[in-house]
Each structure stands twice: as C-alpha cells, then as structure tokens.
Amino acid sequence: xNIPKSTLSSHLRRAGVLAAAVALLAGCxxxxxxxxxxxxxxxxxxxxxxxxxxxxxxxxxxxxxxxTATPEGxxxxxxxxxxxxxxxxxxxxxxxxxxxxxxxxEPDINKLVKANKVNKDWNADATKSIPFxxxxxxxxxxxxxxxxxxxxxxxxxxxxIVTPSPLSSGSAKWNLxxxxxxxxxxxxxxxxxxxYLGKLLTRDHIKSNPSSGQEATDQxxxxxxxxxxxxxxxxxxxxxxxKPIEHVIPAQTFKIENPVAVVSTSTHQDxxxxxxxxxxxxxxxxxxxxxxxxxxxxxxxxxxxxxxPTPEKLWTIADLGGWSVADPALFDKSNGSIAxxxxxxx
Amino acid sequence: MNQSKVIRYLFRYxxxxxxxxxxxxxxxxxxxxxxxxxxxxxxxxxxTPAAISALQLSLLVVAIVVPLNVxxxxxxxxxxxxxxxxGKNLLQAAIDLPFAVSPVVVGVALILLWGSAxxxxxxxxxxxxxxxxxxxxxxLASIFVTVPFxxxxxxxxxxxxxxxxxxxxxxxxxxxxxxxxxxxxxxxRWGLTYGIVLTVARTLGEFGAVxxxxxxxxxxxQTLTLLVSNRHAAGQEYGAYAIATLxxxxxxxxxxxxxxxDARRVGAxx
Amino acid sequence: xxxxxxxNPEATRPDTVGAGGRRKGSSYGTTSxxxxxxxxxxxxxxLLPLAAILWQSAGGGWGAFVDAVTYPSAVAxxxxxxxxxxxxxxxxxxFGLLVAWVxxxxxxxxxRLVDAIIDLPFALPTIVASLVMLALYGNNSPLGIxxxxxxxxxGVALLFVTLPFVxxxxxxxxxxxxxxxxxxxxxxxxxxxxxxxxxxxxxLLPSLLSGAGLAFSRAVGEFGSVVLIGGGIPGETQVSSxxxxxxxxxxxxxxxxxxxxxxxxxxxxxxxxxxFVGGRAAKREQLAP
Numbered sequence: 001x002n003i004p005k006s007t008l009s010s011h012l013r014r015a016g017v018l019a020a021a022v023a024l025l026a027g028c029x030x031x032x033x034x035x036x037x038x039x040x041x042x043x044x045x046x047x048x049x050x051x052x053x054x055x056x057x058x059x060x061x062x063x064x065x066x067x068t069a070t071p072e073g074x075x076x077x078x079x080x081x082x083x084x085x086x087x088x089x090x091x092x093x094x095x096x097x098x099x100x101x102x103x104x105x106e107p108d109i110n111k112l113v114k115a116n117k118v119n120k121d122w123n124a125d126a127t128k129s130i131p132f133x134x135x136x137x138x139x140x141x142x143x144x145x146x147x148x149x150x151x152x153x154x155x156x157x158x159x160x161i162v163t164p165s166p167l168s169s170g171s172a173k174w175n176l177x178x179x180x181x182x183x184x185x186x187x188x189x190x191x192x193x194x195x196y197l198g199k200l201l202t203r204d205h206i207k208s209n210p211s212s213g214q215e216a217t218d219q220x221x222x223x224x225x226x227x228x229x230x231x232x233x234x235x236x237x238x239x240x241x242x243k244p245i246e247h248v249i250p251a252q253t254f255k256i257e258n259p260v261a262v263v264s265t266s267t268h269q270d271x272x273x274x275x276x277x278x279x280x281x282x283x284x285x286x287x288x289x290x291x292x293x294x295x296x297x298x299x300x301x302x303x304x305x306x307x308x309p310t311p312e313k314l315w316t317i318a319d320l321g322g323w324s325v326a327d328p329a330l331f332d333k334s335n336g337s338i339a340x341x342x343x344x345x346x
Numbered sequence: 347m348n349q350s351k352v353i354r355y356l357f358r359y360x361x362x363x364x365x366x367x368x369x370x371x372x373x374x375x376x377x378x379x380x381x382x383x384x385x386x387x388x389x390x391x392x393x394t395p396a397a398i399s400a401l402q403l404s405l406l407v408v409a410i411v412v413p414l415n416v417x418x419x420x421x422x423x424x425x426x427x428x429x430x431x432x433g434k435n436l437l438q439a440a441i442d443l444p445f446a447v448s449p450v451v452v453g454v455a456l457i458l459l460w461g462s463a464x465x466x467x468x469x470x471x472x473x474x475x476x477x478x479x480x481x482x483x484x485x486l487a488s489i490f491v492t493v494p495f496x497x498x499x500x501x502x503x504x505x506x507x508x509x510x511x512x513x514x515x516x517x518x519x520x521x522x523x524x525x526x527x528x529x530x531x532x533x534x535r536w537g538l539t540y541g542i543v544l545t546v547a548r549t550l551g552e553f554g555a556v557x558x559x560x561x562x563x564x565x566x567x568q569t570l571t572l573l574v575s576n577r578h579a580a581g582q583e584y585g586a587y588a589i590a591t592l593x594x595x596x597x598x599x600x601x602x603x604x605x606x607x608d609a610r611r612v613g614a615x616x
Numbered sequence: 617x618x619x620x621x622x623x624n625p626e627a628t629r630p631d632t633v634g635a636g637g638r639r640k641g642s643s644y645g646t647t648s649x650x651x652x653x654x655x656x657x658x659x660x661x662x663l664l665p666l667a668a669i670l671w672q673s674a675g676g677g678w679g680a681f682v683d684a685v686t687y688p689s690a691v692a693x694x695x696x697x698x699x700x701x702x703x704x705x706x707x708x709x710x711f712g713l714l715v716a717w718v719x720x721x722x723x724x725x726x727x728r729l730v731d732a733i734i735d736l737p738f739a740l741p742t743i744v745a746s747l748v749m750l751a752l753y754g755n756n757s758p759l760g761i762x763x764x765x766x767x768x769x770x771g772v773a774l775l776f777v778t779l780p781f782v783x784x785x786x787x788x789x790x791x792x793x794x795x796x797x798x799x800x801x802x803x804x805x806x807x808x809x810x811x812x813x814x815x816x817x818x819x820l821l822p823s824l825l826s827g828a829g830l831a832f833s834r835a836v837g838e839f840g841s842v843v844l845i846g847g848g849i850p851g852e853t854q855v856s857s858x859x860x861x862x863x864x865x866x867x868x869x870x871x872x873x874x875x876x877x878x879x880x881x882x883x884x885x886x887x888x889x890x891x892f893v894g895g896r897a898a899k900r901e902q903l904a905p
Binding site: 349353354357358360361362364365368369370371372373375376379418421422424425426429431433437440441442443444445446447448449450451452454455456457458459463464465466486489490493547550551552553554557558570571574575578583586587590593594596597598600601604605 | 647648650651653654655657658659661662663664665666667668669671672711714715717718721722724730732733734735736737739740741742743744747748749751752753756758772775776779808830833836837838839840843844856857858860861864869872873876879880883884886887
C-alpha cells in the first residue's frame, strides 16, 4: 500500500486551517447576556457572579440595567444563576464562583457563614440585608374553580397541592410556615399547627416533590395539581405573562423576607457591595416593586400599596422566635417537627 | 425467501411509518420551528453573547478532549490489537464501561472523586486546584464518555491489517517513529478519523454529566447543551430550538462523514 | 450501511491474535511499558471515578446503602425506570428487526437516505432529543398528541434514543446470511414463516439479544432525553437518574452513590450477559459446518 506523503500532509494542512478558524472564533466576543441582538459587552471591566434562589429573575432583570446605569455600576456586568435556595447554597460552599448571593431565607445564608463564605456580621445593620420580600399565597387556576379561600379549604379530600420539598427549596419552608403560624396562633399552640400540617402533608394532597419554587410553578402550569403554594411575586409575574392562573392571599399568611449577602471570598468586594447597597436605594426599591416584589422602603411601599394588599394578619419569623429558633425546631432533617411530617410524602 | 408483494409493502410501510413518527417528523418539526421566523432570527439567536461563549467553551473542550483521546487511544489500541498480556480482558472490559454508565452517574463519580469532600479532595483543598464546578471537570466528564470511541474504531483496523508491513519496515532499518508515522498511521486513518468524528459529536452533545459538574453560569461555564436546557427552562423556546438546530447540524455532519467513510472503506476493500 | 460501534469486538472475534503476539515487544517500545501507559490512562479516566462511588457508599456503611435503596422515592424510580426501559427494549427489538429487514431485503427510492438517518439518535445530544420529542408529543404538539409528563412521553423519548441499537446490531448479520440455506428450505416446501422461524431467527438471535441489551442498558441510564418530556413526577415519570440528581440537590451524596451503584450493577449485568451470550453464539457459528 503506497501512501503518498502529500495525502497525509494535505490532511494535516486541512486540520491546521480548521484549528486556525477555531482560534479566530475564540477571539470573538462572548458574554453572559442571552438577549438576541445584543453585542457582547466587552467593555465590562468586572463581571459579578450572582447566585440566587429560583424565582427572583424578573426582579434582577430590571435591577441589573438600573444598577449599570448608575456611576457605581458602570463597567460592571452581572451573570446570574437561579436554582433552589438550599441547593444553590450548597454549590457556593462547594466552590462555585460567587460574588453576591440572594437566597430565599436567612438560614441558607447562615450555612455560608458557617462555611466561611460570608462574614458573620452580614446582617448586622438596620436593613438586616433584606432588600425585598413577599408573602405566601395560594395559586389557583383562573376562575378559582374549586373556590379556595382559606387554609382549611386546602384540606378538601382529593385536592392536589403542589409545593416544593423543604430539603432543597426555600420556598417550601415559607409555604409550610404560613399555615403553621396561622393555625398555631404564631407558634403559641404548636400542637394545633402541627395537627393541620399533619392533615395537609398526606399522599392524598401531595403527589410530587419539586426541588425548587420555580419547578413547583412549572409543574403547576403544566397541569399538575389543583393548587400551588408559592411566593406572591411568582404568582404576579406569571399572571403578567398571561398564564391562566390567579392567586388568593389567605386572611392569615406569612411575611417572606429574602436576604442578600456579599461572598467574603469574592475578588470583587467593592463592586459586590456597591450592588448590594444599590438594592436599598429608592430607585431600586421601585424596580423591585414593579417586578412584583414587596419593597422594604416604606415610602415606596406606600406608592405601590394597590399592588400589595395587606392581609388581616401577617405573621413573621420573629413571631416564631427568629430563624435561629424556628429552623432547627421545625425543619431539622431528623428532628424538625415539620420535616418529620413532610417525610410521609417524600 | 420470496415475500409476497403484500407482505413486502406491509413491512416497508409499517417500518417507514415508524421512522416517520419517531424520527423524521420530530426532527423536521424542530427545523421548521427554527427557520419559520426567518433565517435572521436564527442567526440572532445563536449570536447572543451567551451563545457565543457556549460555542467557545464547547469547542475548547473538544480541542482538548480529541488530542488526548488520540494520544492515549491509539497506543492503547495498538497494545490491544498486537499484544497478549495478563489482564487484557480486564482492560477491554474497562474500556467498554463508559457505554454502560449513565451520564448522571458519571457526574456523581467525578464529584465524589474530585470534589472538596471527595476521595481526592486534597487537590482542591490542599493544592487549590478547582476541578468540580470549574473547567477541568467538564473536560474530565467529556473524556470519560468518549474514551471508547477512538480505541474501538482503531483496534479492529489494526487487527485486520496485521503486522507484516511494520515488520518489513523494521527489517529494512526503519525506526519505531518512522514506522508509526509512515506505515501504521496512514493505514488506520479512516478508523481514526471516524473515531475522532464520534468523539467530537459526543463531546459537543454531552449533557447529563456536564450538568452535574459545571457551575452553569452563562458566559462562563455553560456549554451548548447546557444553554439549550437553560433557555428551555427560562421559557425561551425559540432560543432553545435555535441552539438545538445548531447541534443537530453537527450530528448531521457526523452522519455525512460516516457515509463518506463507509464508501471509502468499501472502495479500499475492493 | 454503517458500521455500528459495538463493545469489545474481541468477545465475538475468533481467537487469532497469533499474528501480533508472535514478537515479544514490537517496534514501539516494550509491551509492559505500553500496557502500563494504557492502564494508567483508563484507570485515571474511567476506573478511579467509579471507585470513588464505591468509596462514598462504603463510607456510609451497609445500613445507609439499604436505607437509600429502599427509600420510597428510590423504589418508585426503579419501578418506573425498569418497566419503561423493558417496554422500550421490547418494542424497539420488534421494530428494529422490521427496519433492518426492510433495509436489507427491500429496495425503494430513498432507501439509502433512510439508512443513513437511522444513526441520527446516536449522534444527537440527548437534550436535543428531549426537545425534539417534546415538540411533537408535548403541549405544543401539532398532531394533538399530548404525552408530556406521562409514562408514554418518557417511553417515546427512550424509543427515539435506542432506535439505532437493534437495527445496527441486526443489519450486518442479515446481510451476511447465507441465502442458500433459505432457498434450500424453500425448495423442500417450507413456507415463509417456517423459514423465518427455523433458519433466519436462530441466526439473528445473538445480534437481536445484543441490540436489545444495549438498548435496555442505555434506556436505564438515560437522563437528558427524558428530563424535559417526562417532568420528573415521582412514581410516574421520575427515572432513577433523575432521582440521583435530586439526591445531589439535597446534598445526600451517600444515597446518590448507593443508587448509582444499583444502576451500574444493572448495566454491567446486561453487558456481561451480552458478552457471554454473544461469545457462545459466535463460537457456535464458528463450529457450525
């Protein structure tokens, strides 16, 4: 078999051309924005990695352009990643590059503190590092065919409820605290609260365990279940997208507070802090409100009072003794009273 | 066996109907939905910064995985085709393992080996070399699933060829490198090419394993397959279709190369 | 016709390694050096990660393993995975044989094109396959078939990705079949069905089993193609690979390792049985006159 040398070298030449083309392509602009028509922002000097829980995308989509328009935010790009709050916290602990985190609840940030990823005093100031929040709502199909108005209505036999698993989702914990607080009168009568949850967390009502608030919403929108427990902001945003749903704010529900923290191992401390501080400015608070999240700035909240009705009774985590008391007592994987009840449906 | 006309047509059309419903129509539907809004929309969608970054990342992974697989795969194939040694069956079985491992399990295995809490956790904790949730993990996952391709395509060719030519060259005083470059390599070129093509296609198409070990940050650690998944999750169906079409083009190219190589193989055998 | 990729051709290849093994240490350096290099490559890339799974599971002890494997969601995922994979393997064995038959025994316009695209599922990324099946059989289906989030949806996706295995396994054997035996049987008065049953099917059996086994093995571990159309509903459409991914989200590595071991054992068993049956059948063919 006589293989002429030219064939082999012509193959090599072709491979060389291909490699050069690839190298050329590699020089072309890339970036984190995924909007068609936008050219790569190669003038962004810094990119901040935001690791967030699963549902605040509508908010951040408004906040980031607002931030980059400010003098502090010039030349900064933000690359967000969304997922179940507990799972995202684990990822940051495991080493995923993060500069700033926005998780669903305080205990998930405390996990980062324990792993030396966030400073101990992250929420020491007056704002408690909570730039926005929401309330727990019951989401139903448009027209509310099953006429769900109260927590008791959820106990109708055969009613299928979609709520995520507290093992990975922050939304899940808020969802279960709401009826618990309502029924136990703010934790005063724990037995009554657990009694209700015992009736709720049965295979008659709970048929799936989505791992995040976002996944729960997806399952509900895809036809699973009669009722979804979720954040008010999730309901508002999906209604604005025209999905055939509506939401009910029960007379007694729970105040959701979503914290933000700068990651101490970040190499862009100043920029991350600038972003964090921006979130509390009136401009940013207005953007959160426009995106369906309850702002913490009282004057902005007053302006948007129409969008965010006040329930008869709004329980807060402080009523239950704060997360440091409530989280281990209720949600500890082995000993938490609510966690143990959830095990029957997981 | 002479089939009656009725049977022949029955078989033919049932088979074609099956392929139509399972293969042709679904793929065609994606192409239709991708190009129906016009080719401009397609290019805009695959030209976003995130998409370009994903393309660059995927190509970079290919650029590392292919040479490594060739560098280590060809000698491995040589050893398997030419030599008998103890444990050869074990090595053969080990090379086939990636076929039997679920992509998720690949991801789990890598996390349990190289993660900070893993068996080789000292690499990240002690030496500060991040593997999981960083670029090396994507490369390792891709190599895991592509190990068999080059080896399994080159080995049978080597086996069929025999060593006559190489031995003749050796007796004429050729060094091992000359023999390899001028005799062995050209004779395995079609098998090697096909193995490389399969490796490229599989690397670009790997999803499950990469999903587990990548931090999935747009613009940084998102491959093309992760981008498809992300766009779908974000409700950007059209965007997902566009990247899917891009990946399908690669798959079709693989098929085309396959047909060409087969024709050459048949031609060379004549 | 394309040459499929089959695992370890040596299992079915007649043993004639004499030609290469004659010389100890050929022109590329000593044998042991190359064997060593090959072994290190395979070990680091393939064996060590798998060993890490065993290490993690062993660390939790036997109790943790049993707990993980008997957990209700795990058991449900096994049931879903195994039943759907078995069904898919059976359906694709039947249709794979049919398609291979048509491709080798029939002729029609566009046959070569059809032959070429059979391998498309093999070359396509799994997530693209999922999107493809979702487009036609999901919520936005133009055909009005909505099997999203049902077992049928998962089944259809798995049928798609395992299609090439049986076809490509059977095709080469069908091509090589000695038509003389069939013609002899026909001349002796046997009807088509008898010829098929007594002459063709036995010859095809090893490759049919091989293809079916590969299809089953692939279906059991499949993740990307199932993820979108299945929806991961526990007890209904959540396959074991998805359960493993969820366990990682819960940061339960030991359970994830345990379930992974179960999947690995199932796949290895199938492949081991395949090689054994394939080897036996090949030897029988060799010995046959």
